Amino acid sequence: MDQTDVAGDIADILLTEEQIGAKLDELAAQIDRDYEGKDLLLVGVLKGAVMVMADLSRRLHTKAEMDWMAVSSYGSGTKSSGVVRILKDLDTDLTGRNVLIVEDIIDSGLTLSWLVANLRSRGPASVEIAAALRKPEAAKVDVEVKYVGFEIPNEFVVGYGLDYAERYRNLPFVATLAPHVYS
Ligand code: 5GP
Ligand code: MG
Ligand code: MG
Numbered sequence: 099m100d101q102t103d104v105a106g107d108i109a110d111i112l113l114t115e116e117q118i119g120a121k122l123d124e125l126a127a128q129i130d131r132d133y134e135g136k137d138l139l140l141v142g143v144l145k146g147a148v149m150v151m152a153d154l155s156r157r158l159h160t161k162a163e164m165d166w167m168a169v170s171s172y173g174s175g176t177k178s179s180g181v182v183r184i185l186k187d188l189d190t191d192l193t194g195r196n197v198l199i200v201e202d203i204i205d206s207g208l209t210l211s212w213l214v215a216n217l218r219s220r221g222p223a224s225v226e227i228a229a230a231l232r233k234p235e236a237a238k239v240d241v242e243v244k245y246v247g248f249e250i251p252n253e254f255v256v257g258y259g260l261d262y263a264e265r266y267r268n269l270p271f272v273a274t275l276a277p278h279v280y281s
Contacts, residue, residue: 104265104266104269106276107266107276107278107279108269108273108274108275108276109273109274109275109276109277110273110274111271111273112250112253112255112271112272112273112274113248113250113258113271113272114271115270115271117248118153118247118258118270118271118272121247121248122150122153122154122157122247123157125157125228125245125247126154126157126158128245129154129158129160129198129228129245130158130159130160132244133160133196133198134160136160136196137160137161137162137163137195137196138158138160138161138162138163138196138198139162139163139164139165139190139192139195139196139197139198140154140155140162140163140164140165140198140200141165141166141167141188141197141198141199141200141217142164142165142166142167142200143166143167143168143169143199143200143201143202143209143213144166144167144168144186145168145259145261145267146201146202146203146259146260146261146267147200147201147202147230147259148259148267149202149230149258149259149267150200150201150202150228150229150230150247150258150259151164151200154200154228155200163190165188165189165190166186166188167184167186167187167213168184168185168186169182169183169184169185169209169212169213170182170183170185171183171208171209171212181212182209182212182213182216184216191220192220192222193220193221193222194221194222194223195222195223196222196223196224196226197217197222197224197225197226198225198226198227198228199213199214199217199225199226199227200228200229201227201228201229201230202229202230202231202258202259202260203229203230203231203232203233203255203260204229204231204232204233204236204241204243205233205235205236206235206236206238206239207235207236207238207239207241208239210227210229210239210241210243211239211240211241214227214241226244226245227241227242227243227244227245228243228244228246229243229245229246229247230247230248230258230259231246231247231248231249231250231255231272232246232247232248232249232250233249233250233251233252234249234251234252235252248272250272253274254274254275255272255273255274256269256272256273256274256275257269257270257271257272257273258270258271258272260272262275262279
């Protein structure tokens, strides 16, 4: 294996591209039913949500616009604190809009809970959340996630938009990393 090949860095594949695709078919059908006759504004949270935004939005029949936000949450290393700074704000006025936040993963849920409150303060008709993945910790936070792809165990995962030190986002599946990657 040469050093530029990622295959040697993967420990386990938790979710294959096929499994993710099948789940997004279900979520898109559900979203189409729920937003029938309404127009939708999809809000992706950079950078992790890029894959799920692309794959979910392409499956929708509902008219949808797309906008993006980038936020940074202050915290000690891998734990987020819930203190959030907006790095890139939306271009879109949310007044009267039906907003669907599209997220890669919900762990502590602190970032998301801040984001929901922030977007709700801008006068939208509704704000809901769709997340590809959710970890058990998220149950402790008081934010209702209407559309969830997969509940995953409390392990650090990469791929499908999720990074370790900005790497592995482009993997089409969700996986854990081999120990040698961290050392
Ligand atoms: P929280 O829900 O704790 O506020 O933070 C969620 C963010 O933490 C996600 O958007 C993601 O950037 C990062 N995160 C949480 N769990 C994981 C994980 O297992 N792998 C990766 N790569 N990022 C994670
Ligand atoms: Mg995210
Ligand atoms: Mg990250």
